[in-house]
Amino acid sequence: xxxxxxxxxxxxxxxxxxxxxxxxxxxxxxxxxxxxxxxxxxxxxxxxxxxxxxxxxxxxxxxxxxxxxxxxxxxxxxxxxxxxxxxxxxxxxxxxxxxxxxxxxxxxxxxxxxxxxxxxxxxxxxxxxxxxxxxxxxxxxxxxxxxxxxxxxxxxxxxxxxxxxxxxxxxxxxxxxxxxxxxxxxxxxxxxxxxxxxxxxxxxxxxxxxxxxxxxxxxxxxxxxxxxxxxxxxxxxxxxxxxxxxxxxxxxxxxxxxxxxxxxxxxxxxxxxxxxxxxxxxxxxxxxxxxxxxxxxxxxxxxxxxxxxxxxxxxxxxxxxxxxxxxxxxxxxxxxxxxxxxxxxxxxxxxxxxxxxxxxxxxxxxxxxxxxxxxxxxxxxxxxxxxxxxxxxxxxxxxxxxxxxxxxxxxxxxxxxxxxxxxxxxxxxxxxxxxxxxxxxxxxxxxxxxxxxxxxxxxxxxxxxxxxxxxxxxxxxxxxxxxxxxxxxxxxxxxxxxxxxxxxxxxxxxxxxxxxxxxxxxxxxxx
Numbered sequence: 001x002x003x004x005x006x007x008x009x010x011x012x013x014x015x016x017x018x019x020x021x022x023x024x025x026x027x028x029x030x031x032x033x034x035x036x037x038x039x040x041x042x043x044x045x046x047x048x049x050x051x052x053x054x055x056x057x058x059x060x061x062x063x064x065x066x067x068x069x070x071x072x073x074x075x076x077x078x079x080x081x082x083x084x085x086x087x088x089x090x091x092x093x094x095x096x097x098x099x100x101x102x103x104x105x106x107x108x109x110x111x112x113x114x115x116x117x118x119x120x121x122x123x124x125x126x127x128x129x130x131x132x133x134x135x136x137x138x139x140x141x142x143x144x145x146x147x148x149x150x151x152x153x154x155x156x157x158x159x160x161x162x163x164x165x166x167x168x169x170x171x172x173x174x175x176x177x178x179x180x181x182x183x184x185x186x187x188x189x190x191x192x193x194x195x196x197x198x199x200x201x202x203x204x205x206x207x208x209x210x211x212x213x214x215x216x217x218x219x220x221x222x223x224x225x226x227x228x229x230x231x232x233x234x235x236x237x238x239x240x241x242x243x244x245x246x247x248x249x250x251x252x253x254x255x256x257x258x259x260x261x262x263x264x265x266x267x268x269x270x271x272x273x274x275x276x277x278x279x280x281x282x283x284x285x286x287x288x289x290x291x292x293x294x295x296x297x298x299x300x301x302x303x304x305x306x307x308x309x310x311x312x313x314x315x316x317x318x319x320x321x322x323x324x325x326x327x328x329x330x331x332x333x334x335x336x337x338x339x340x341x342x343x344x345x346x347x348x349x350x351x352x353x354x355x356x357x358x359x360x361x362x363x364x365x366x367x368x369x370x371x372x373x374x375x376x377x378x379x380x381x382x383x384x385x386x387x388x389x390x391x392x393x394x395x396x397x398x399x400x401x402x403x404x405x406x407x408x409x410x411x412x413x414x415x416x417x418x419x420x421x422x423x424x425x426x427x428x429x430x431x432x433x434x435x436x437x438x439x440x441x442x443x444x445x446x447x448x449x450x451x452x453x454x455x456x457x458x459x460x461x462x463x464x465x466x467x468x469x470x471x472x473x474x475x476x477x478x479x480x481x482x483x484x485x486x487x488x489x490x491x492x493x494x495x496x497x498x499x500x501x502x503x504x505x506x507x508x509x510x511x512x513x514x515x516x517x518x519x520x521x522x523x524x525x526x527x
Contacts, residue, residue, distance in 0.1 A: 003049045004135070007070035007097075008163075010036040010056040011077045011084035016500055017384045018352050021170065023492035027447045027454070030170045031059035037159060037173040037224060038103060038124075042074065044157035045128045052163060057084060059168040067095055072135075076103025079359065080384050082112065089116050098140055100131070104192055108360040110143075122146025123178075123193075125156055149194035153178055154201050158211045171220035171256070174208050176200055176238065180227040182260060184284075185297045185363045186325070186356065189226040197230035202241045209245065213252055223257035230260070232269060239272040246277055251434050256280035261301050264309035270316035274432045279483060281313060284323045288342035292330045297363075310346040314428040319483055322348045325385075326405045327356030329395045336404040343412050347424040349487050350494065353408050355389025355401070368392045386497075387504050399509060406505045413498035415491075419465035422487045426473035429480035451489055462491075 013020065021033050036056060043052050053069065055062050067073070073092040077085055082105055089099045093115070102120040106113045110121055117140060120131055126146035134142050159174075166172060179197040180189050200208075212221070229235060246253065255278045263269065263281065285306060287293055293301045310320050324339055343351055358365040358374065368374050373393040394401055411417060455466035466488060473484040 003047070003051055004071035005051045005053070005069050006043075006046060007066055007073045008036075008039045008043060008052060008054045009062060009073055009075045009088055010039055010054075010058065011075060011081040011088055012057045013077075014080045014083065014384060016387065016497070017080060018354070018386050018494075018497060019384070021490065021493050023496070024489050025170060027450045027489055027492070028170055029167070029446070031168040032056070033170045034173050034222065035164050035166075035169050036077075037175065038076070039074070040159040040161065040163055041156065042102070042124050042128070043160040043163060045124055047132060052160065054160075054163040056168070057088075059165070062088075067092060067097055070097055072098050072100055074100045074102075076101050076106050078103070079105045079108075081105065086112070086115075089113070093117070104188070105360075107192060108188060117141045119143045122148065123151040125153070126151045149179070149196065149198075151178075151198070153198045154204060156200065156204075158208050161212050161215050161217075164215075166215060166217045171222050172212060172217060173222045173224040174205070174212070175224050176205055176228065177225050177231055177234065180230050180260075182227070182300055183297045183363075184286075185295075185367070186359070188359045188362050191361050193226070197227070197234075199231050199234035199238075202238050205238060206241060206245050209242075209253065213249065218252045219254070221253040221255050223255060226258055228257040228259045229263045229266075229269065232266065236269060236272065239269075239276050242276045243272070246434075251277050253277065254279050256282070258282040258284075261285070261304065261306065261309050264312045265304065267312075267316075270313065270318075274317040275434075277432075277434055278318055279431075280321065281318050282321045282323070283310070283313075285342070285346075286323060286325045287328060287331075287335075288338050289328075289330065289332070289335070292328045295330045296328060306342060307345040310348065311428060314347075314425060315430050317429060317431040319350075319425050319429055319487065320346070320348050321350040321352070322346070324351055324353045324408075325356050326353065326408065327390050327394060327401050331396060331401070331404075333396075333400065336407040339408050340411050344417070344421070347421045347428065349418055349421040349425060350490055351412055352386070353405070353412070354385030355405060357385045357389040358392050386501050398512065402505055402509050402512075406502055406509070409498045409502055409505075413495055415462055415465050415495065418491055418495070419462075419469050419488070422484055422491075423469045423472050425487070426469065426480050426484040427476050429477065429483060431479040431483075433479075447489065448485060451485065451492075454492060455488070459492075 019033065025032060039054060053066065055066055075085055075088055089101065092099045098117040100118040100120060101113045101116040102124060106119060107121045110119055113119060118131060120127055121144065123146050127144045130144050177197045177199040178193040179195060181195055181197060183190060183195065255276065257278065259281050261283050285301065286296065286298055288306065290302050293299065313320050326335060358368050365374065375391050375393065390398065390401065455462045469484060469488065473481045
C-alpha cells in the first residue's frame with residue numbers, strides 16, 4: 001500500500017477574540033499568534049513514510065489543490081474553533097476526503113463531531129497506533145477512545161517544527177507537562193489531562209528546543225502547560241538544565257507560560273525561571289472575593305495576598321497577565337469595584353476579564369445541569385468568554401452581571417488606567433542580566449517604529465500616554481523597556497477589543513436581560 005498523503009488542517013478561531021492579538025501581529029509582521037502544537041505533535045506520531053502537509057487556516061488559505069493532494073484530512077481544536085472545524089469536515093467530505101478529528105473540543109463533546117469519519121478522542125499518544133493499524137487495514141470509519149490520564153509524556157515525540165512557517169507567528173509553543181493538581185470547578189483542563197501533572201524528561205525537552213533552534217527560529221517561545229509549576233520538583237530539575245542550554249547559545253529564546261499563584265511563594269523557583277529567561281506568566285486570579293474563590297474550589301488563591309504575590313513575580317523579572325471572571329453565584333453587588341481595585345493593586349495591564357462559561361464536561365456544568373440551570377439555546381462556540389458566556393441561569397439579575405462586566409472593561413482599559421499600570425510595572429520589573437536575552441533584532445526595531453507611528457500619528461489620543469510611559473521606563477528602568485513596549489503594543493488590540501465587547505454588551509443588556517435570573521427561574525418552575 002502506498003504511503004498516504006495526510007493534510008493537517010488547523011481550523012480558524014472565531015473572529016474578534018481576546019487572544020487574536022491582531023494589531024500586535026500586524027506590527028510584528030505575523031499572521032496569527034501561535035502555530036498548532038497539537039497537530040505538529042500528531043504529525044510526529046504518524047509513520048515517518050506518510051506524507052505530511054500543514055495548513056493553518058488562521059494564517060493561510062486552504063486550497064482546492066491541498067484537498068486534491070490529500071488522502072485524508074486530520075483536524076481538531078478548541079471550542080472557539082468549532083464552527084470552522086465543522087465547516088471543514090463538511091467541505092472535505094463533499095469532495096470525497098475522509099476526515100479524522102481529535103483534540104480537546106472533540107474529546108469533551110464527541111457528539112458534536114459524529115459526522116467525522118474517524119474520531120480519535122483523548123491524548124493522541126495513547127490511541128494513535130490503533131488508528132494507524134485500522135487505516136492500513138482498509139477501515140474508513142471508526143472511533144477510538146484513549147484511556148484517561150494514562151499517557152507517559154516522556155514517550156511523546158519531538159514535534160514536527162519543520163512543518164511550520166515560523167514567520168507567520170508571534171511565538172512558537174512547546175510543552176513540558178500536562179495536568180494540574182488543583183480542582184477548580186469551572187476548569188476543563190483537569191477533566192482532559194487529570195490532576196497529577198506528568199512531565200517530560202530534561203533531555204527530551206532540550207531536544208525539542210534544539211530542534212526548534214535548528215530551524216533558525218529565535219525569539220518568543222511559550223510553554224503551553226496549563227500550570228507549569230504543577231510539579232515543582234520536576235520543574236526545578238529542569239530549569240538549571242534549561243538555563244545552561246540558553247547560556248551556551250546566547251539566550252536565543254525568551255519564555256512565557258501559565259502558572260498558579262503559588263509560584264510567588266517560592267523565591268528559588270522564581271529566580272530559576274528568571275535565569276532561564278522567562279519574561280511573562282499568565283495567572284488565573286478569577287476573583288478578589290474569598291467566598292467566590294472558595295465556592296469555585298480555587299482555594300489556593302485565598303492563602304496569600306494577591307497584590308504581594310504578583311509584585312514578587314515582577315521582582316523576579318517577569319510581568320504578569322491574568323484571567324478574571326464575572327458571573328459566579330457568590331458575587332455581590334460590589335464585584336466591579338472590587339475587581340477594578342484588585343487589578344490596580346496588582347498593576348496588571350493585560351487582563352483577560354471574561355464572563356463565566358460552563359464549559360462542556362466540567363464540574364460546573366454538571367452542577368448546573370443537576371440544578372436545571374443550563375441554557376441550551378446559548379451556543380458558546382460562537383464567541384469567546386469575553387463576548388459569550390453566562391450560558392446558564394444566573395443567581396444575580398442578569399442585567400446586573402452584564403453591567404458590572406461592562407463597568408470593569410470600561411475602566412481598566414481606559415488609556416490612562418492601562419498605561420498607568422504599564423508604567424508601574426516598568427518600574428517594578430527587575431530583569432536579570434543575561435547575555436543576549438532573546439533579542440530578535442531587526443524585527444523588533446521595525447515593530448517599535450510602527451508602534452511609535454501608530455501611537456503618535458495614527459492614534460493621537462494615545463500619544464501622551466505612550467511617550468510618558470516610554471520615557472519613564474527609559475529613565476528609571478531601561479532593562480524593562482523591551483517588555484514595556486510589548487505591553488503597549490498589545491494595547492492596540494486590547495483597547496479596541498474592549499470597546500468591541502462593550503458594544504456587544506450594550507446589545508446583550510438590551511436584548512438578553514429578559515433571560516431569567518434564579519428568582520424568576522424558580523418562580524417559573526413552581527408556576
